[in-house]
Amino acid sequence: MxxxxxxxxxxxxxxxxxxxxxxxxxxxxxxxxxNSSSAGSHAGIPIPEISHGEMAVIAGYRNRIINLASQATDTNEPFRRVLNYAQIQYSYCFWGRMPGSVADERSPFNECAHAYLAAAKAVLIAMRAMPQEAGAASAIIADADAEMVRRGLSLITCRFSGEAFNTADIVRPRWSxxxxxxxxxxxxxxxxxxxxxxxxxxxxxxxxxxxx
Missing domain, CATH: 1.10.287 (Helix Hairpins)
Structure with missing residues (x-):
């Protein structure tokens, strides 16, 4: 008992x-x-930047992207490392719960939000080349593209829009x-x-x- x-x-x-x-x-x-900066050794896998407009849309699809990626079986090590980075970075950014972390570039959590959403975007794009996940990934991309056009977000940038990331460097909130x-x-x-x-x-x- x-x-x-x-x-x-x-x-x-x-x-x-x-x-x-x-x-x-x-x-x-x-x-x-x-250090809260993403500058570091860059010995990991590079992750392309994400624009402010893109992240506003990708944030709404993040759970679908991560769930699909987590169930993928035909993966390789770089894919798994970027996926792992996306999940770790998400927790460092307080699981996206801080107000304005995505929309407000003045938020101390905006840069770390860029990092986990850039990783989510990279994972999504990679899944287009996976036989089993290509269909679902392409559907998410089509929905996200349509939403960006509808909301006119494609040209919106912010101070972190040109910043690339790397799996070797965790981006922390700007506590100061x-x-x-x-x-x-x-x-x-x-x-x-x-x-x-x-x-x-x-x-x-x-x-x-x-x-x-």
Whole structure:
């Protein structure tokens, strides 16, 4: 028989939130200790740049692209490395959850959004040459192209539009710019507040249990 948790059911949601908040802040702390620039050894696989207009559209197809790529069987090492980079870079960019990370070039998360979306685009284009994935990949490309034309995004650029990337270099958020970006600052401040609130609530619940 499995041993039941020593915590009451009412405490579990709070503890889950505490763990999630701690994980996010830990990722932020680890990333801030490194250089946020994509400049590095470039010993990995180069990834072509993506324009601001392209990323606005590719962001909406990212999940379809990654799901299709993850199920592909006729792959090679470069493809898998770019796919892995796209997923790692996505987590470094807080899973695309920061407000304005894609649309606002002033966002401290815009450059890292360029990186994971450029990788997603590279993966998508590579799948056009794969026998089993070519049809689905071509359909996504056709939909994305049509949406870009409809929204008039093909010529829109930003300060990161000409930046190429490399699987050897993780692009981290520009942490020093967060205080100047109101939306990002508000989200991270709320996250810190949630972390402290959940911590003290969990501490109170555990204290009550120990006194019983």
């Amino acid at each position: 499995l041993r039941q948790s020593q915590y009451p059911n009412s405490a579990k949601p709070w503890l889950a939130k505490l763990g999630l908040a701690a994980l996010l802040l830990s990722a932020a702390g680890n990333a801030s200790a490194h 710019e967060i205080p100047m970006h109101a939306a990002s600052m508000a989200v991270l401040s709320s996250l810190v507040g949630i972390l402290f609130g959940v911590y003290f609530a969990a501490k109170r619940l555990l204290g009550r249990q120990s006194s019983v």
